[in-house]
Amino acid sequence: MWSRRTSHTLWQLGPLPPLGPELARRAARTSAGQSEPAAAREKCPLPGLKMPFARADIGAFFQEQPRLGNQYLEDAFLQRYLEAHLPPQVLEPVSLDLERFGACVAAEIDSLGRECELSPPTLQHYDAWGRRVDHIVTCPAWKRMKEIAAEEGLIAEAYERRYSSWSRVHQVAKLYLYSPSAGCFTCPLAMTDGAAKVIESLGISGPLVKAFGQLTSRDPRKFWTSGQWMTERKGGSDVASGTESVAREQPDGTYCLSGFKWFTSATDSDMTLTLARIMDAQGCVKQGSRGLTLFFLEVRDQEGKLNGIEIQRLKEKLGTRQMPTAELLLDGCKAHRISEVGRGVASIANMLSITRMHNVIASVAGMRRMISLARAYASKRVVFGKFLKDHPLHMQTMARLEVETRGAFLLLMEIARLLGLEETKMAGEQDLHLLRLLVPVAKLYTGKQAIAVISEGLECFGGQGYVEDTGLPVALRDAQVLTIWEGTTNILALDVLRSLTKSQGQVFTVYCSAVQEKLELASSISGLGSSVQLLQDALHRLHQFMQRVGSKRAPAIELAARDFAYTLARIYTGALLLEHAAQPGASSIDTYTAQRWCKQDLCPVDSEEKTGCYDAQAASLDTALVYEGSKL
Template sequence: MPFATRETETLFREQPKIGNQYLEDALLQSYLKTHLPPKVQEEVSQDLEKFGNRLLTEIKPLARECELSPPVFRQYDAWGQRLDHIITCPAWRRMKEIAAEEGLIAEAYKRRYSNWSRVHQAIKLYLFSNSSGGFSCPLAMTDGAAKVIESLGIPGSLKNAFHHLTSHDPKKFWTSGQWMTERRGGSDVANGTETVARKQPDGAYHLYGFKWFTSAADSDVTLTLARIADAQGHVKQGSGGLSLFFLKVRDEEGKLNNIKVQRLKDKLGTRQMATAELWLDGAKAELISAEGRGVASISSMLNITRIHNVIAAVASMRRMINLSREYALRRVAFGKLLKDHPLHMQTIARMEVQTRGAFLLLMEIVGLLGLVETNMANEQDQLLLRLLIPVAKLYTGKQASAVVVEAMECFGGQGYMEDTGLPVIVRDTLVLSIWEGTTNILSLDVLRSLTKSQGQVMAVFSSTVQVSPHQ
């Protein structure tokens, strides 16, 4: 049998391996050393190195379990009683605990590093993204909900919710949904929202309507838009008729808050996360915006979730390039390693340049966000942040899809095999050009930014990137 053994060995492909993603990211470490104050840099680096080890030893295996055990929906029990029970795997629930322990939301609001706290949080999310088993999505919405509540001054009725959303304690940590999309909607919430809010004698509101896409439907709480009905049952149309509501998904006994689950979505990617169609049939909710100011109130949430989208895009590119580069050190083709084929390395180098540019753009944005949140930003900083968020979301979402597909090609046919884990990254990346605004929606958002500022934004942008007006 020796001949058979040798024959088997010729078909063997050595698996690419990655180590501590913080220690292996030279650009990331260089950025921190260059921009963070020495004391902050030292503490943040220690935390990131420790987190990088935890990603390898504990979190990465959980991510694989989330991919292999997606959520299932049990609508009825054996006796015909309606349950509407979304069942998630233990690994998904453990991800939630880890997110709390690592302060993946809390770090941004504790602000122990002042304006650098957002940078610290963003880098942890960047390292976590491709090992999160899809849990990065509920974290994005949770961060967005916390930001909305903070922007409202943390009203007394929402202090408890804010505490839970920003908690380090796994037993207290809540995640939030973002229930905006309806059957007629999508990005056009102003004309597509049909959900109606009816005020009750006790001052609470009951919501009635159908939500077409509700990502992370297993979240504890959510923010949603609805139109308030007057005494005659009439509602105002357009964006001026929308108000923002906060609601708990379940009551104290664990029963759904007059919510019915129609089905789970069968998606191309992000299958680890429960995305559902939900009926709100009198769901008790709290009005948290001024009447008719719902769209304006969610703008701060949209800024945060778009930044999370950028983080996920850059993280996907980085992970695929790291794997491609590692594979090039192991795979032999035409008598030599892939790393010794100039054309192959040129391809990887081109992707590396794109990814580095996207990373630096991301860091510019979170740096500006940190300044704004700590009242250290000037008017130019605020204008630049307003412009760069939709630009970066648009650019990196499209770019990531192209880069991860190119990187998958670096593995040849092996890159197409499900059990390598590479197709999961590709599928989950493709949604990033859709979530939080498609290309044309973002383009219109940029146009509004330019129009409202009467040229100020472009002047700030040009001076920032040192572009001559004659070029």
């Protein structure tokens, strides 16, 4: 019988209900090797015949659990990617670090993550003497996660730049191994990384010197995590009209903040970045995005008391229960202005790029972990006389999930590669355009992929995939937030269109050139010709769509936004898979993966446009369809 806190695997059984007095006596005699009294034996209708389940072990379970091994050593695709891209002098130390860390994930971190799920945070409003303390109580495992993040340099690695532009790739690969076992500690790490990026881009000076040093420290005693307090009562993505918080300048140059933050993740962090409107001497503020300014504040003062902050309540969420998420009242909160007045939204752009990339990491890593466990289970579970892995239909299903996951992984690593170039001043203008486009595309697409792949992956375990004690359902509950955090699918699809508009089409031109370069590399490789042609055709259809719709009025383009973003994701991912299959060390499986990817509809925006989905009447018909029969 497995304890809820025993193994570092996800397959764990909970405590059993207490036995009744008679069953307890029987169990004691059985464990001691004693037989039942004669009177009890005589009650058996067939003396001497051992009846099935007559002395069944309460809670016995006959399906062998999948074990979590070293996720680096078991991920051949990750290893081949690093071998294909990292210089030899970087590959060796990075591989050794990832192999060592993969063992740590299996030996310690995974069990800590499970403990975070079983012991969620609580809010203590008052102490025993009636004083308001607003203390968020987290479990020891959550605190240990913070120590590990510092010791392993999960943030520091990206800013030390030991391996130049490849430091980001190293960090992302490490977080990819860590994320599914982290008990949602990746959320505060995402915001910590984003805060460090913003501070570095704005210039490290004044109070930000200390903050940046703490955010990027490897010393657990100094390491800080950061929050990101942008969401207020009027909603999430529309910060321009939704931000009500105000800031009044003080004689010493600091600011006093007042407002209500409706959704703050990782509220136990040490600091945060937040938006507010500066109030003038007459008590007036400027509305719209140009009225927003970015501020930095420490959550607690030097005495450990909350910095003019009241915690109203913790949120009850579908998933991510391991992490404290709260509603906060800012009432005289001391803060420092770190952006130019009215330039708050522009200043947080770097933070959003980083946190969206972390969202992609969580999506891809979640898919990989579910497949890893399902693969282990398929080699142990016997159904209809043979292992699951020997059933062709089951393997076909898992292969489809594997193709989705490998494609998503390459999209993630492409962002990490481009970000590394940007941070080390090695990126050209085309690299910057491509990074700007791919971040929202990858976030929206992989968020959807994660839910679909993880949901299908749970089916691979049958009923056990639906039982909380196995630790499997939490993966699906936590995945649902990945389409919501840092911008919903539609918000990001519109952001993709915005990137094209602001660059006057240059972003799209760069995208097409990048795809074409990868296709040219793959075209000379045997076995890839037909897949290259399929992608060429899809790219041609995309060009035709842009010519037909690009000149139309805005509503038509907006209706196409989601399908357009999906098209960009599928074509670019296909090009990445073909490029990977064309590398010298690629395997025949890499070729097969690329072939499988390219057999889907690579240009859904063209397919949907030809069916009339973006016609002039489509918007009104869509509304009529949704609200038919409604009195709203």
